[in-house]
Amino acid sequence: MQCRIGRIAAVVVLGIALTLGGSALPQAQQQAFKVCSDIPWAPFEMVTEGGEFFGFDLDVMRALAVLGGYQIEIQNLAFDSIIPAVQAGTCDIGASGFTITAEREQAVDFSNPYWLSNQAVLVRQDAGFASLDDVFCCGNRIGAQRGTTGAAWVQENLVDQGVDVELVLYETYPLAVLDLVNKRIDAVVQDEPASQQSIRAYPDVLTIVGIVETNEYFGFNVAEGDPNGLLPRINRGMAQLGLQLDLLLTEEGWKVALQITPGSPWDNLVKAYFGADADTVTQAWLACKDGILTAQSYDDIAAFAQCMAAEAGQQ
Secondary structure: OHHHHHHHHHHHHHHHHHHOOOOOOOOOOOOEEEEEEOOOEOOOEEEOOOOOEEOHHHHHHHHHHHHHOOEEEEEEOOHHHHHHHHHHOOOOEEOOOOEOOHHHHOOEEEOOOOEEEEEEEEEEHHHOOOOHHHHOOOOEEEEEEOOOHHHHHHHHHHHOOOOOEEEEEEOOHHHHHHHHHOOOOOEEEEEHHHHHHHHHHOOOOEEEEEEEEEEEEEOOEEEOOOOOOOHHHHHHHHHHHOEEEEEEEEOOEEEEEEEEOOOOHHHHHHHHHHHOOHHHHHHHHHHHHHHHHOOOOHHHHHHHHHHHHHHOOOO
16 A cells, blocks of 8 residues: 555656646647547446447547647446557557556556545345445355455455455446346445445445455556557646646655645546436436547546536536
């Protein structure tokens, strides 16, 4: 943990320096980069019935491309294949709710953090679980997506410690949640924002029995050495959109506080994507999508984000 926070702190310092006046990289309008993401995983990655990709991560990626002076192509790829693809150069950016970990930092380089999450434990309302102790025992089957920090937490903190549970791995979290709804497994360990969306999808069936405080920072990733010079543009763009980072020195070492500027595009996108259910967010995006798909400036991005918040009923 100390190693990870130290790395994040160093990246934040660099990002702040660039934002406050570091020399900008040349912006080539014709540059096009491939963004790889595991879709769907609401609210970070979503897809319309017509096959259009959207979601918090993906619209942020589109906004950052406008501000950074490049174009993007979004590709759907299995989560545990994205980092290898970034390493191989077949993907330029990994954008799929990636937790910044020491192990992953050995394979790719990360942007400044953009989200702080914990793991939620989803269960059925009729299961009778009153606490995490009731779930983490008795041969219960716990689902998680392959290659995620949720799966790693269950493996390292329960299975490897001899706790009487079975870890069931899935290719996607929606498949795990569906098995939970259909009583094939007893719980799902998943990041809290996505778990809240799962509850909105099944409000009479699912609930969160407890939160595992893993304090995970999400970041976008690129190949080691940042060969395309994307990280300064991504970090600078996130600051322009309204995400500010503060370093806090605590008894446990350096920590990062994510501060959102009220009324900023970042603020409005957070309100839209994390304040409404998936159906409402989808309808909002369909009503507002031309604003981001044709955006050419910060003002266009701001208008799109404001439209999203309003259409999602969050203004």
